[in-house]
Structures are given as structure tokens and as C-alpha cells.
Amino acid sequence: MSRVVLAAAGEDLVLRIKEATDGDVAVLPPGRLPGDPSRLFEQLVDGEMPDVLVIGPQAQPAEALSLAARLDVQCPGISVVLLADPVPELWQAAMRSGIRDLVPPGVDVAALRGAIDRAAAAATGRRRVLRPVSETARYTGRVITVASPKGGVGKTTVSTNLAIGLTKAAPQSTVLVDLDVQFGDVASALGLVPEYGLPDVVHGPPSEDTMVLKTFLTQHPSGLYAVCGAESPAAGDTVTTEDVTRLLASLAREFRYVVVDTAPGLSEQTLAALDRATDVVMLTSMDVPGVRGLRKELDVLR
Numbered sequence: 001m002s003r004v005v006l007a008a009a010g011e012d013l014v015l016r017i018k019e020a021t022d023g024d025v026a027v028l029p030p031g032r033l034p035g036d037p038s039r040l041f042e043q044l045v046d047g048e049m050p051d052v053l054v055i056g057p058q059a060q061p062a063e064a065l066s067l068a069a070r071l072d073v074q075c076p077g078i079s080v081v082l083l084a085d086p087v088p089e090l091w092q093a094a095m096r097s098g099i100r101d102l103v104p105p106g107v108d109v110a111a112l113r114g115a116i117d118r119a120a121a122a123a124t125g126r127r128r129v130l131r132p133v134s135e136t137a138r139y140t141g142r143v144i145t146v147a148s149p150k151g152g153v154g155k156t157t158v159s160t161n162l163a164i165g166l167t168k169a170a171p172q173s174t175v176l177v178d179l180d181v182q183f184g185d186v187a188s189a190l191g192l193v194p195e196y197g198l199p200d201v202v203h204g205p206p207s208e209d210t211m212v213l214k215t216f217l218t219q220h221p222s223g224l225y226a227v228c229g230a231e232s233p234a235a236g237d238t239v240t241t242e243d244v245t246r247l248l249a250s251l252a253r254e255f256r257y258v259v260v261d262t263a264p265g266l267s268e269q270t271l272a273a274l275d276r277a278t279d280v281v282m283l284t285s286m287d288v289p290g291v292r293g294l295r296k297e298l299d300v301l302r
Contacts, residue, residue, distance in 0.1 A: 002051040002120035005044065008033050008064075009056030013083065013105065017054060020113040026050070033059040033067060037074050038196070038215040040067070041205050049209050051123040052116055054081045057105040061090060065097040072098025075211045077127040079119035141173075141252045144259045145277035149293035151264040153283045156180075159261035160189045162281070166257045167224040173256035175217065175225040179244065179273055180263040181236035184229025187218070194218040194228035199235045201227050202243035210250050225255070244272040252276075266297065274301065 004021050006014060007028040017025050026044060033055065034040040041049075053071065055064045061084060068080040079100040084090060086102045094102045100119040103111065146159045163176040178184035178198060187194050196216045200206070206213040217225040227247070230236035251258045260277070262270040274280060284294040 002116070002123075003049070004052045004054060004116060004120075005040075005050040006054045007040075007056065008059035009054070009083075010058060013056050016109050016112055017116075019109045020116060025054075030058075033063045035063060035066060035070075036215070037067070037071055038212075041212050041215065044205075049075070049205075049212060050078060052079050052081060052100075052119045054116065055083065057083050061093075065093055065099075068094070068099045069097040074215050077123055077211055079123040079126075081115050081119050141254075141256045141258055142278045143248055143252055143273075143276050144257065144279045144281065145262060145270075145273045146260065146281045146283065147262045147270060147274060147297075148283040149265055149297040150285070150290055153285045153290065155264075155283055156185060156189050156261050158281065158283060159259055160186060163224050163226075163257075163259040164220075164222055166259065167220075167222050170256045171223045172225075174223075175227065175251050175255045175258050177227045177247070177251070177258065177260045177273075178229040179260050179269050180229060181239050181267075181269055182230070182233040182263065184236070184261070184263075186226060186261055187228040190220050190224075190226065192218050192220060192226060192228060194226070197228050197230045197235070199230050199238050202239055202247050207243070207246060207250075210254050213250055214254065227251075239269060241268045241272040244269050245276060248273065248276045266300065 004025040005028065006017050006025050014027055028043050034043065064082055071078050071080060080098065081101045081103060082094055082099050083103050083105045086104060091102060100122055101115045103115050144162065146155050148155050159176060163174055166174040176186060178186035181198060201213065201216050206216045218228055219225055248258060260273045262273055282294060284290045
């Protein structure tokens with residue numbers, strides 16, 4: 001059974017949509033339509049991804065078109081049905097925004113059911129193509145972990161520049177993960193002001209659905225995606241090795257390159273990243289303590 005979410009609708013429309021879906025519909029609270037997919041998902045009680053988003057006539061057309069366009073890019077497995085007067089100008093804008101169907105607000109239950117069923121079928125078909133379950137393991141990207149036994153040797157500098165370089169070679173296909181869970185500064189190095197940090201990404205809805213996960217990433221002007229560090233050491237300490245393993249596995253299914261910047265030494269999170277890595281970049285300073293530390297770390301890893 002398809003999961004439907006209804007937004008910006010009055011009581012009469014809510015009743016008709018519930019009848020058209022046999023009651024299997026989640027109704028968002030009244031108010032302004034979320035402008036970002038991640039904000040939309042935050043309003044869902046159970047965090048489960050919908051197959052169809054129905055936007056009612058109470059939403060401003062510009063807001064509906066903007067949200068639909070972002071969903072079409074970030075979450076192509078969700079179909080959008082817009083209830084509005086189907087004037088020619090709106091039809092064209094709706095088509096360009098990726099809206100699946102444009103339905104007059106006053107249509108009967110049968111017409112609503114037909115539009116939702118068509119949209120749900122399209123969403124199912126897209127998800128099957130985007131993420132075929134039996135083929136998932138065949139599309140695993142490279143996980144490049146940058147590590148060092150000591151701090152101050154340039155791990156973040158190497159990680160960020162490597163990620164930017166890979167982004168130029170593979171636009172929209174590279175993600176950088178700040179795995180210095182307590183004092184990560186990837187965001188500062190890239191000049192980013194992230195809305196979500198590492199703990200937000202590994203807990204809740206993003207940890208359960210890769211399409212939701214992509215909406216919680218921070219994007220750099222170069223096209224690089226980033227999972228930035230935690231706001232505080234206390235928040236970073238909530239990230240476990242299981243969280244790291246699950247996150248890197250999910251990102252590797254969605255991106256060609258996953259670059260991981262780690263904390264100095266061999267913390268549990270760093271070991272999890274090394275265990276998941278396809279490639280490892282080890283750094284050291286050119287002094288005796290630095291070289292000795294690197295040798296010890298390599299011996300331990302062997």
C-alpha cells in the first residue's frame with residue numbers, strides 16, 4: 001500500500017483524500033509549506049518516506065513549485081500531486097518542477113484516487129530503477145580514509161583538497177565525512193555553515209533511508225557534499241562505531257567517492273572507517289616522533 005502525505009489542505013480536502021486512500025494518509029500540521037525536503041521529513045511523526053506528496057490549494061504556488069523541484073532532484077522516488085486550478089501557465093511550471101499531476105481542488109474522490117494511484121506507480125517505478133535491491137552491492141563507491149597517529153600534520157587539508165579534486169573529476173558524486181567526532185573542523189576549512197552535523201545524520205530518519213540522508217548533507221559551491229562535524233564534543237560522543245559503519249555503507253551506495261577525515265590516533269570511530277575503507281592515506285610530519293608514531297600505527301594495523 002502506498003504511503004501518502006498531505007500538506008496545505010483544508011478539512012474538506014483532508015476527508016476526501018482519506019477516503020481516496022482508505023485512510024492511509026499522514027496530514028501535516030497547518031502552516032507554511034516547508035521549503036526544504038529535510039524540513040518536510042522532520043514534520044513526519046514516524047520519519048517514514050512517503051511515496052506521494054499531495055500539496056493542497058492552501059499552499060502558495062511558488063512555494064509548492066520550489067519544494068517539488070527540490071524533491072525531484074534530491075528525492076526522485078517521491079511523486080508530487082498539486083491541487084490547484086490547472087491554468088496553462090501553471091501546467092508548464094509544474095511540468096518543469098517535476099510535479100506528477102495537477103488536479104483541480106474540487107474534483108471528486110474517484111479522480112483523486114486515480115491521480116494518487118498514478119503518482120504512486122510512478123514513484124515505485126523510479127525507486128526500482130534508482131535503487132534495485134538485488135543490484136545494490138554492485139554499485140559501491142570507493143571509501144578513502146585519511147588518517148594519522150598525531151594531530152597537526154594536515155589531515156583536514158589533504159582531505160578537503162582531495163575531496164574538491166575528486167568533485168571536479170566526478171561532479172555531484174563525492175562526499176566528505178568529518179569523522180573527528182569531537183573537534184572536527186571540515187566546515188571551517190571549506191567555509192561552510194552546516195545546518196546538520198554528524199550526529200544528526202547518523203540518528204533518526206537519515207540513518208534509515210538514503211534519500212532522506214542526502215537532504216541532510218551540506219553542499220559546497222564546488223558541488224561537493226559534506227557531513228560536517230558535531231557542534232560540541234558531547235554531541236560527537238553519541239556517534240558509535242555502528243553508526244559510522246552504517247553511514248559509510250549508505251554513502252558508498254550513493255556516491256562514487258567517500259572521503260573520510262579522521263581524528264588523530266586510533267579511536268573506535270577511526271578504526272571503523274579504516275575497516276570500511278577501500279583506500280587509506282596515512283600522513284606524518286617529517287620529524288622523528290612523527291615517523292615513529294606512523295610506524296607504530298602501521299604495525300598495529302597490520
